[in-house]
Amino acid sequence: MFSNFDFDIIVRSLPYLFYDGMTFTLTLTALATLGGIVFGTMLALMRLSGIKPLSMLAAGYVNLMRSVPLVLMIFWFYFLVPYLGQWVTGASQPIRVGPFVSSLVTFMVFEAAYFCEIMRAGIQSIPRGQVWAAQALGMRYPATMGYIVLPQAFRNMVPVLLTQTIILFQDTSLVYVLSITDFLGAASKIAQRDGRLVEMYLFAALVYFVISLLASHCVRLLQRRIAIVR
Amino acid sequence: MIKIKDLSKWYGAVQVLKGCSTEVAKGEVVVVCGPSGSGKSTLIKCVNGLEPFQKGEIHVDGISVGAPKTDLPKLRARIGMVFQHFELFPHLNVTRNLTLAQMKVLGRSREASLTNSMRLLDRVGLREHANKYPGQLSGGQQQRVAIARALAMDPIAMLFDEPTSALDPEMIKEVLDVMVALAQDGMTMIVVTHEMGFARQVARRVVFMDQGEIVEDAPTAEFFGKPRSRRAQTFLSKILQH
Numbered sequence: 001m002f003s004n005f006d007f008d009i010i011v012r013s014l015p016y017l018f019y020d021g022m023t024f025t026l027t028l029t030a031l032a033t034l035g036g037i038v039f040g041t042m043l044a045l046m047r048l049s050g051i052k053p054l055s056m057l058a059a060g061y062v063n064l065m066r067s068v069p070l071v072l073m074i075f076w077f078y079f080l081v082p083y084l085g086q087w088v089t090g091a092s093q094p095i096r097v098g099p100f101v102s103s104l105v106t107f108m109v110f111e112a113a114y115f116c117e118i119m120r121a122g123i124q125s126i127p128r129g130q131v132w133a134a135q136a137l138g139m140r141y142p143a144t145m146g147y148i149v150l151p152q153a154f155r156n157m158v159p160v161l162l163t164q165t166i167i168l169f170q171d172t173s174l175v176y177v178l179s180i181t182d183f184l185g186a187a188s189k190i191a192q193r194d195g196r197l198v199e200m201y202l203f204a205a206l207v208y209f210v211i212s213l214l215a216s217h218c219v220r221l222l223q224r225r226i227a228i229v230r
Numbered sequence: 231m232i233k234i235k236d237l238s239k240w241y242g243a244v245q246v247l248k249g250c251s252t253e254v255a256k257g258e259v260v261v262v263c264g265p266s267g268s269g270k271s272t273l274i275k276c277v278n279g280l281e282p283f284q285k286g287e288i289h290v291d292g293i294s295v296g297a298p299k300t301d302l303p304k305l306r307a308r309i310g311m312v313f314q315h316f317e318l319f320p321h322l323n324v325t326r327n328l329t330l331a332q333m334k335v336l337g338r339s340r341e342a343s344l345t346n347s348m349r350l351l352d353r354v355g356l357r358e359h360a361n362k363y364p365g366q367l368s369g370g371q372q373q374r375v376a377i378a379r380a381l382a383m384d385p386i387a388m389l390f391d392e393p394t395s396a397l398d399p400e401m402i403k404e405v406l407d408v409m410v411a412l413a414q415d416g417m418t419m420i421v422v423t424h425e426m427g428f429a430r431q432v433a434r435r436v437v438f439m440d441q442g443e444i445v446e447d448a449p450t451a452e453f454f455g456k457p458r459s460r461r462a463q464t465f466l467s468k469i470l471q472h
Contacts, residue, residue: 129317130319132275132280132311132313132317133311133313134319135306136280136309136310136311137307137330137331137379137380137383138304138306138307138308138331138335138336138383139303139334140303143334143335147319147330148319152319155321
């Protein structure tokens with residue numbers, strides 16, 4: 001049944017697919033994860049702060065982000081951020097940010113909502129006594145969080161954070177709607193150019209599948225190794 | 231040194247402390263005992279402000295714990311506390327458990343903190359475990375590290391919240407030995423414990439609590455010799471039987 005297919009196209013386009021496409025996908029995944037965890041941790045601290053306006057603001061943000069489709073967010077940011085930039089800086093023209101920065105910002109603010117919930121669970125998993133012990137030693141809130149609670153929460157949550165990163169890795173393929181050359185975008189362009197849709201999309205699916213599978217296997221291995229001995 | 235006056239605390243509608251008053255002088259060791267749920271732990275957590283209270287006053291070294299303008303972290307740094315479940319920081323090794331607050335709270339240099347930590351680990355007999363993590367130590371060893379961690383801050387007083395209750399019987403002595411030595415060095419201590427042997431040996435006074443009240447506050451010999459209240463008599467007969 002594959003007699004009409006030309007799998008040679010894949011070999012010929014490998015440099016483009018991986019050097020251009022996959023590099024972008026992995027860069028976006030890594031930076032968005034980093035930014036998302038930092039921003040998400042801040043949101044989690046706000047939610048747990050016990051200061052009503054702060055926790056309500058963070059909760060509202062998380063709920064909003066989790067109820068909007070990601071594709072919509074990508075579009076919305078791409079077309080809105082230039083005007084937002086113009087409004088903030090008072091420039092005469094919309095600020096051009098380019099598809100990479102726009103999609104990076106989108107993923108950071110979107111994924112932060114999910115990372116927030118993970119970090120919140122992580123922080124809440126730390127026994128009350130740990131906070132007491134830090135406070136009894138005279139530590140203030142920033143030191144208690146920074147040296148005692150967050151490092152333990154983060155370590156407890158590494159497997160879940162990485163699992164979320166794998167989902168993020170798959171979600172980055174949605175930037176193809178901005179005609180960005182991520183991995184799927186690259187595959188898609190070659191597919192359209194040469195009329196080899198089935199081959200390219202099969203191959204793209206296979207690559208996403210293998211990478212995700214390997215990554216989740218690594219997470220499982222890691223999970224066993226990093227558990228804190230209590 | 232520590233003055234508790236007419237202290238009351240509520241959890242919602244439930245009153246857990248009812249007008250407690252007592253004093254601990256400098257260098258004095260006071261044991262707080264009583265049946266579980268009597269408010270002992272809550273009482274000593276009020277002393278360094280870990281638990282807020284609604285009525286009454288606590289003064290530590292002349293500073294009011296309940297006053298809104300009191301810098302609680304600064305005050306807490308001067309009061310050592312040891313917990314029932316040790317509460318060592320499991321992600322940090324023993325040395326780092328001891329040096330962290332010295333450096334971050336007292337602003338000591340790394341060298342000074344290390345020297346001080348090693349001296350205290352020597353004192354509790356755990357120097358060779360300096361690089362281990364809490365999870366690699368026995369309960370008794372962890373509690374001794376916790377005592378050293380509190381002492382590293384050069385506290386003016388020490389609070390012990392059932393320090394041996396979570397320990398296996400064979401480890402209780404090693405912890406009590408450290409505490410006895412500390413008491414004999416003249417440390418001001420409030421100790422919540424069921425270890426009546428310890429109370430007899432080093433306590434100047436025994437405070438007996440029941441249902442959120444201080445029922446009896448008497449010199450040690452008097453408390454064990456002829457407790458005045460019925461409740462203390464019942465408690466002692468139960469606890470001293472075995």
